[in-house]
Amino acid sequence: MKSPWIEALRSVALTVPDLAAAEAFYTGTWQLTVADRADGVVWLRGSGADHHLLALHQAPGVPRILKVTLRARSAQALAHVAQAAVAAGGRVEATAGPAADPAGGQRVLLRDADGRRYEVVHGDARRPADVPPPPDQPQRLAHAVLNAPSVDAARAFLEPVLGFVLADRTRIMAFMNCDRDHHTLALGDADNAALNHIAFVMPTLDAVMRGGGRMKDAGLPPQWGPGRHGPGDNAFNYFVDPFGIVIEYTAEVEQIDDSYVPGGPADWTWPPGRVDQWGLSAPPSAALKAAQRAVVFQDDIGALRV
Incomplete structure (x- = not known):
């Protein structure tokens, strides 16, 4: 059982009303590590090879989910998923181009008919996984x-x-x-x-x-x-x-x-x-x-x- 296009789930992006408090919780209690930061956003990693697992964006009000990011098996997968998304009743919010986060690579951004937003990336940065993994940190x-x-x-x-x-x-x-x-x-x-x-x-x-x-x-x-x-x-x-x-x-x-x-x-x-x-x-x-x-x-x- 294997997708010809998608290799894995990489990360999820969310909004939070208090970015400083969210960073404190997710690093101090949930045990993630800051991978990068910019004005109004922090990217958090685990002990594995992914650049980040969570992207937290400062925004007022209740939390919202922005996107689910999936890693493609090949650059050719980006063209396929963009074309197939339209045929399946979805839409392409961003055609193939540079990703907007520090992991880089190329990406497409898709939405299905219910509004679920999927980003598909290829060539994003990875890091050496921690070996052995820390005993209490998400991988x-x-x-x-x-x-x-x-x-x-x-x-x-x-x-x-x-x-x-x-x-x-x-x-x-x-x-x-x-x-x-x-x-x-x-x-x-x-x-x-x-x-x-x-x-x-x-x-x-x-x-x-x-x-x-x-x-x-x-x-x-x-x-x-x-x-x-x-x-x-x-x-x-x-x-x-x-x-x-x-x-x-x-x-x-x-x-x-x-x-x-x-x-x-x-x-x-x-x-x-x-x-x-x-x-x-x-x-x-x-x-x-x-x-x-x-x-x-x-x-x-x-x-x-x-």
Whole structure:
């Protein structure tokens, strides 16, 4: 299972109302590192090879998602996805040209019919991954989950345009694959197209648990977890950050290939009272569910460096 066009999820860009406070949280508590900064924006990296995982832009009001950035397998992929986006009912907001962030490279910027914005980059800068990785620092992004009023319509963009394929379908979510990670994007059944959550890969299960303790110490206890998912088989701990953005620590994401057989809703059910494989976690909190539909895509990116 592999997209011919997309290699991986690289980063997510968001607005926050207090950039200094956001930087303090994401470096001090969430354990990212500043990769670069400019007026009104900071780029934050993990211990892996990606230049950055988060771009945080200062903007008033509630947080908004600006874009999800995917890394292309080739320069030729940029032309394909731009042409295919229009054919699939989306639009091209920026044709192939230099990326606007310090990672550089070439990029195209696409929007689907529901307003989800995808940036596809090629030739962006990378850094030597930390070896061994720090024990409690996120390494890279595992996945981003985006809400969809119509999962079928959202898939009808992701599949022909970006080459994603369905890994599994549950009653409430479609897990979309582009390479060896079980899923890189997922689509959640919802009444809007908001950011559901962003998942950060930790080096070990212990790191997921220690991260949960660190968040609890900061007054931000888990809103779902710890637990182990069915699709993807990954350990999880979900939180709502100080600004209302849902973030996840995860580890042990299932690696799949063409022999993997996608499951349907009947394959992913739990006994009464369970919401994961372990059966220890309570269901997602009301606060988590509200936050999972609150961070919508910003329609006009204006002068933001996006």
